[in-house]
Structure formats: C-alpha cells, structure tokens
Amino acid sequence: xxxxxxxxxxxxxFLSWSAIDLLNKGSKYDIRNSYAVIGGDESKRxxxxxxxxxxxxxxxxxxxxxxxxxxxxxxxxxxxxxxFSFYKEMSNKLFSLLLQYSPDIEVASIDECYLDYGKVEKxxxxxxxxxxxxxxQIYEELGFTVNIGIANNKLCAKMASxxxxxxxxxxLYDEEIEEKMYPLPIEELYGCGKKTSEKLRKLKIETIxxxxxxxxxxxxxxxxxxxxxxxxSAKGINNDPVCSDTWNPKGIGNEITLPKDVQDKEQLLLxxxxxxxxxxxxxxxxxxxxxxxxxxxxTNDFKRxxxxxxLLNATDTTEELYKMVKDVFLEMHTDEEVRLIGVRLxxxxxxxxxxxxxxxxxxxxxxxxxxxxxxxxxxxxxxMKVIKKASSIEQVDFKNLKD
Numbered sequence: 490x491x492x493x494x495x496x497x498x499x500x501x502x503f504l505s506w507s508a509i510d511l512l513n514k515g516s517k518y519d520i521r522n523s524y525a526v527i528g529g530d531e532s533k534r535x536x537x538x539x540x541x542x543x544x545x546x547x548x549x550x551x552x553x554x555x556x557x558x559x560x561x562x563x564x565x566x567x568x569x570x571x572x573f574s575f576y577k578e579m580s581n582k583l584f585s586l587l588l589q590y591s592p593d594i595e596v597a598s599i600d601e602c603y604l605d606y607g608k609v610e611k612x613x614x615x616x617x618x619x620x621x622x623x624x625x626q627i628y629e630e631l632g633f634t635v636n637i638g639i640a641n642n643k644l645c646a647k648m649a650s651x652x653x654x655x656x657x658x659x660x661l662y663d664e665e666i667e668e669k670m671y672p673l674p675i676e677e678l679y680g681c682g683k684k685t686s687e688k689l690r691k692l693k694i695e696t697i698x699x700x701x702x703x704x705x706x707x708x709x710x711x712x713x714x715x716x717x718x719x720x721x722s723a724k725g726i727n728n729d730p731v732c733s734d735t736w737n738p739k740g741i742g743n744e745i746t747l748p749k750d751v752q753d754k755e756q757l758l759l760x761x762x763x764x765x766x767x768x769x770x771x772x773x774x775x776x777x778x779x780x781x782x783x784x785x786x787x788t789n790d791f792k793r794x795x796x797x798x799x800l801l802n803a804t805d806t807t808e809e810l811y812k813m814v815k816d817v818f819l820e821m822h823t824d825e826e827v828r829l830i831g832v833r834l835x836x837x838x839x840x841x842x843x844x845x846x847x848x849x850x851x852x853x854x855x856x857x858x859x860x861x862x863x864x865x866x867x868x869x870x871x872x873m874k875v876i877k878k879a880s881s882i883e884q885v886d887f888k889n890l891k892d
Contacts, residue, residue, distance in 0.1 A: 493607040493616050494731060496638040496646035497587065497623075500655035502600035503527045504540035505633040506579045507569050512632075524548075525567045528556045539571060553791050576600075582631055590623070593733045598785070598793050601650075603643050605731040620658045628656075644727035645670070647679050666725040671698030678723060682825035683790055685719075688712075697723045715823075732781075732797060741768050741775070742783070744831030750789045752826045758815060764832045765814050769807040772834055778803035779834035782813040784821065787829035796821040803838045810834070 499505065501521070508521045520542060527540040538559050541550050545566070550559045560566050580599045587594055590613065593605035606616055613619045620637040627635050634656040638649030641663050648670060649661035661669055676686045678697050688711055694700050700723035708716035721727075743764050751757055761784070772779060783797035798817050804810060814832055 491607065492605070492641050493610060494640055494643050494646040495604040495606050495616070495620060496597075496640075496643070496650040497583075497602055497604060498636045498638070498650045499583065499600035500634045500636060501540055501542075502633075503571055503576060504542060506576050507540075507572060509579070509632045510572055510575045511569070520567070520569065523567065524563050524565050525569060526550065526556070526559060527571050528559075528568045529570070579631065579633070583627065583635075586627065586630065587623070590619075593731050595731045595733060597647075597795055603646065603731050605733070606639070617658060617660065624656070624658065640725075642725070642727040643729050643731065644679055644722060645725045648677075648725075651677075651679075661725070663725065667698070670725060671696060671701060673697050675700060680722060680794070680823075681719070682788055682792065682823055684824045684826075685712075732799070740833055740835040740837060741771050741777075741779075742785075742831060742833030743768050744785060744829055746829050747827065750826040750828050752824065754819070754822055757822070757827060757830060758818065760830055761814055761818055761832060762811060764830070765811040766807055768832055768834055769805065769810050772810075772837075773805045775837075777837045777839065778805045779810065780836035780838065781834070782810060782817060783833040783835060784814055784817045785829075785831040785833065786821065786827050789826040789828050791828075793829075794821060797833075797835070799836070803836075 504521060504525070504527050507527055508519050511520060522544070523542060524544050525542045526538045526545055528538050529536050536556050538550060538552055538554050538556065541552060541559075545559070545563060548562050550562055550566075556568055576599060583600075584594060584596060584602060587602065587604060591604055591606070591609045593608055595603045597603060606613075606619065610616065616639050620639060624635055624637055627633065636650045636654050636656070637658045638646040638651070638661065639658070640646040640649050640661040645661040645663075645666065649659040652659040652661075652669070673696060675681060675689050675694055675697060676683070678686075678700070681689070689700060692703070692707070692711070694703060700720060703720060703723075705716050705720055708719065712719060745760065745764065747760065751760075779800070780803045781797055781799050783795055785793065785795045787793045796817050798813055800809070800813060802809075
C-alpha cells in the first residue's frame, strides 16, 4: 500500500481564531476584512505583529515587525492581543473533527497536523475529493479555512500545503516533485533555515533542484553528517511515520519566548533543562506518567518546528524526561537563531511501566523518583528557583511560561 499523507494547516490561525472569538462576543465586524493585527505589548519583546489581515498584508505589514513600525504603515491599524486559551480550544475542535475520520493523526503545532490517509482511503475514496469535503466541513462547522497538502510522505505534504494560500488544496506526489518542487528557491525547502540557505547559496545552490542534484561529497565539508539528509529532503525523500499518539488535549507543556534570539545549543539546553523541570513537576503533581516527549522551536524568522519521540517506559522523573528532551533537541537543532522554545509531555498514563533489559538499574530509577519527590516538596514550600542543577547557570522567568 502506497502511503498518502495529508498536511492540514489553518490559514492565518491566530487572526482567524481571534476574529471568531470577537464575533462570538458580539462584534459587529470581522477583523479578517479590516486593518487589524494580532500583537503583543509594544513596550516589551512581545510588541510585534504575530498575525495580520489581508488588507494589512497589502500595505506591506509583515509578521514579526514591531507594532510601532506597522502603525507607521497604517495609522488606522487596530491591534488585538492574542487569546491563547481560545486558540487552544479551536485547535482541539479541529483535531477532534479530524479524528472522526482517522485515528492516525499527528499534531505538528497548535494549527497544523498530519493525517495518514492511505490507511483509510478504502473507506473514503479519492484523496483530493476527501480533502475538499473536510476543508468545507471545517469552514462550515468551525468558521475558519485551512490549506491541505497531499503527498506520499510528510515532508512533501507540508511543502504542498504551503504552495499558495488561502483555502487551497495542493498535491505533491512522488511523480510531481521535479516539476513542482525543484524550481522553488532553496529557502522554501522545509527545514532549511536562513543560515543554512545562505551557506548553500555560497555553493551556487539557488533552487531545491540544484541541491537535489548536488554531489554529497562536496557538501560534507560544510554540513558534515547533515549533508545527505539535506540532499534527500531536496529530492522529497522522507520516511517519517505519522505518530498518532502525540496529540492529547490533556498533555502538559510549557513554551517560553526568549529575551533575545539564541543560537548557541548549550544555552538553549539550559532553557530546556529548566522547562523540563517545570513540566515534570506538574506531571508528578497530577500523578501521571508520560510516554511521549515533544520539543518545539520557533526560529527568528518565525518558522515553527516540532519533533517528538516515544519512551520505552512511561516515566515522571526529571532526569529520564530531560535525557529524551536533549536527544530530541540535538536531532532537530540546526544553526538557526531561536526565539521560542518549549517542551510538551503527551500520551499520559496513570501507571509507570517497566519494560527494560536485565541491565536496567531499577533501584536507581526508584532513587531518582524519591529524589524528585523531595525536591518537589522543597520547591512547593520555598519556590521554583530555590533548587537548581549545578549546570543550570541561566535562570528562566517562569512567569513568562505559557501552555
């Protein structure tokens, strides 16, 4: 059976969802059709444009520019604060709707997911017609539009959904890669950040097709073990499965917007250490154990990426969770500057599992659990920052954390 993967992506999610929220509260007009942006406090780091309406886009207002700059382009501009609790509610409604058709759904972020359609094709028929049906249902029942990309793997499905917007369906099957994907600028290759594309252009690699046909040995001096994966991505080769156990509306997670863009991986690991301690404490407070660890990053050009792994044993210990968080991070991190980073624990269970080998030290695992319990008690009494790992030099302001 040949794989068919769909990537479903909400069009202008934050602005669309804020518009729905305002209309539900009695607003007389739809901000999607006016000079409106979603943005934060102008006096802080968050005082930037997070999402913009189509009229604003026509005036040259861009995502990530300051509110001050946007208002200079449009004096009549109205700024609305983000409503993350409502965004989460709409996100859950979207994924719940899709779960009516297939259990094989992997959530990539709050506004996008992958659906393994090949497994249900016999039930629903032609993939394109099914995508049209689902797209229409989302609009009629939830009030917002989505783009859908259809391909034979996750990479190409993601690429297809970005071809043109809004409210579009695109295909990028294996036989269409050279025609549709190769002519695109190298920057449009999913996962190829600004720094990476700049290095590739120094090698006269201008398009995705140039990279696909490049000699891997010539790429290795600059990209080392990432050389072959880069070329395979350019060729549209991707075997990642759709991990259907990664969405759980009751999962536990935190993200932080960093005080400044960070490129150094050691510094980012310090942030991840602190975030992991925080979510692990919350996990233990709920008397839960996690099977799945997900790390999320947003780069300074606002590209968001998530990567996750499943643990052999469900756990609640900080050390075990952080080890997996670190492994996931090192697999996904490139040399891009990061402005937001987060950790999420999913696939929660009420019981700890032990499926180890004869070499596992179960006494050590119990000791770690007891140590975590003692540390949790001290933190509850004296505050989150009273105890830190010796390596955790940089402190994180947990007031800035959000689900």
